[in-house]
Amino acid sequence: MTTKATKTDARGRVQPLFKLVCKECNTTFSGNARAVFCTPGHKRAFHQRNQKRGQVMMPLLLAWRGGRGQKETSKWAYGEMCRLADLWNAEDRAAGRAPQTAYAELKRRDYWTANDYHYNSERKDELK
Numbered sequence: 001m002t003t004k005a006t007k008t009d010a011r012g013r014v015q016p017l018f019k020l021v022c023k024e025c026n027t028t029f030s031g032n033a034r035a036v037f038c039t040p041g042h043k044r045a046f047h048q049r050n051q052k053r054g055q056v057m058m059p060l061l062l063a064w065r066g067g068r069g070q071k072e073t074s075k076w077a078y079g080e081m082c083r084l085a086d087l088w089n090a091e092d093r094a095a096g097r098a099p100q101t102a103y104a105e106l107k108r109r110d111y112w113t114a115n116d117y118h119y120n121s122e123r124k125d126e127l128k
């Protein structure tokens, strides 16, 4: 990520622009330091695809973890998760998408943890 240019925002403040790589289409674009996608459409496509994949993967993940990888169903779930991950990674490569590791790297760099998700979920419940 390097500073390329600047832009003036709606309040007249000069903002630096960074040269970034879109986590959907894997192409270079200019944006603020926290931008992840080159367009709102690519952000939507990325998250919609992951939501669909997550609906398939989540029961398998919980079954695998629930059996600690020891019980027969748990072992089966692990194998199916690996097959799906290989299939989806190949689909992403064939479509020219950025690897999911690029997105995960952003989360890791932001020190995101599962505890953050848990805390935010509880906060949302408190606000209802």
Ligand SMILES: [Zn+2]
Residues within 6 Å of the ligand: 022, 023, 024, 025, 026, 027, 037, 038, 039, 042
């Ligand atoms: Zn893009």
